[in-house]
Amino acid sequence: xxxxxxxxxxxxxxxxxxxxxxxxxxxxxxxxxxxxxxxxxxxxxxxxxxxxxxxxxxxxxxxxxxxxxxxxxxxxxxxxxxxxxxxxxxxxxxxxxxxxxxxxxxxxxxxxxxxxxxxxxxxxxxxxxxxxxxxxxx
Numbered sequence: 483x484x485x486x487x488x489x490x491x492x493x494x495x496x497x498x499x500x501x502x503x504x505x506x507x508x509x510x511x512x513x514x515x516x517x518x519x520x521x522x523x524x525x526x527x528x529x530x531x532x533x534x535x536x537x538x539x540x541x542x543x544x545x546x547x548x549x550x551x552x553x554x555x556x557x558x559x560x561x562x563x564x565x566x567x568x569x570x571x572x573x574x575x576x577x578x579x580x581x582x583x584x585x586x587x588x589x590x591x592x593x594x595x596x597x598x599x600x601x602x603x604x605x606x607x608x609x610x611x612x613x614x615x616x617x618x619x620x
Contacts (some may be wrong), residue, residue: 484548491532491541491560499528499545503556506547512554516613520556523591523609527558530585535562535605552613559606564599 485506489495503524507517528543535541544559588595594610 484546487545489543491536491543493532496525496528500525503547510549513613516611519591520554520609520611523588524556524558526588527607531558531560531562535560554611554613556609557606559604561604564602564605566599
């Protein structure tokens with residue numbers, strides 16, 4: 483099972499990305515908790531690509547979603563400048579600020595995160611989430 487989307491790298495595209503991911507996950511019968519986690523993670527990744535990768539320049543974000551068994555993969559590709567994400571710890575509470583929480587949030591929502599720089603331009607981020615078996619003893 484696989485579904486693909488390509489959008490312009492603009493903040494106005496984020497609701498479309500979320501709707502597309504929500505529809506794919508619903509079609510696969512993914513639980514509401516897993517869906518919520520993945521929607522949060524994909525929103526953070528795409529927002530970071532738009533704000534920090536493209537920095538207002540025109541560009542594209544390509545997404546693919548697949549499910550095999552209980553494993554769901556969301557892959558986000560862009561053509562922005564290659565980068566290596568720095569640490570995933572949120573800022574210390576005494577240094578509360580707007581921003582800086584995205585990577586720690588992404589790591590909290592997904593079971594695995596893989597980032598690949600694709601040469602001098604472009605990045606691929608893969609989010610993996612394993613759905614927990616549904617309890618039948620209730």
